[in-house]
Amino acid sequence: QVQLVESGGDLVQAGDSLRLSCTTSVRTFSGYAMGWFRQALGKEREFVAAISWSGDSTYYADSVKGRFTISRDNAKKTVYLQMNRLKPEDTAIYYCAARFGIETTPRRASEYSFWGQGTQVTVSS
Numbered sequence: 001q002v003q004l005v006e007s008g009g010d011l012v013q014a015g016d017s018l019r020l021s022c023t024t025s026v027r028t029f030s031g032y033a034m035g036w037f038r039q040a041l042g043k044e045r046e047f048v049a050a051i052s053w054s055g056d057s058t059y060y061a062d063s064v065k066g067r068f069t070i071s072r073d074n075a076k077k078t079v080y081l082q083m084n085r086l087k088p089e090d091t092a093i094y095y096c097a098a099r100f101g102i103e104t105t106p107r108r109a110s111e112y113s114f115w116g117q118g119t120q121v122t123v124s125s
Contacts, residue, residue, distance in 0.1 A: 009119030022096030038092035050105035
């Protein structure tokens with residue numbers, strides 16, 4: 001069983017920045033593609049960003065492209081989501097997800113096998 005723990009969520013103002021972290025104790029972290037998703041109140045979970053197991057490939061939702069950056073530190077078994085120029089519509093619970101064994105950037109929630117519990121990000125206007 002892979003456990004993922006997100007942190008870094010907070011209440012911020014529009015235009016501020018936040019960095020989310022997702023850590024795991026899994027032994028072969030470098031073998032997992034990682035993704036970030038978010039779910040706003042009353043809405044479906046949506047894709048935010050993904051990174052391949054090597055970190056060489058990334059992919060972003062259009063809504064966050066140019067503002068958010070996904071990265072990973074395989075030595076620390078951690079994936080990050082740097083969020084800049086935050087907007088009120090970025091308010092959501094942010095989840096990290098893991099998918100073992102592929103060097104791609106999965107974009108559908110159904111492609112991921114493991115999920116964290118989420119961290120709340122609230123952006124006030």
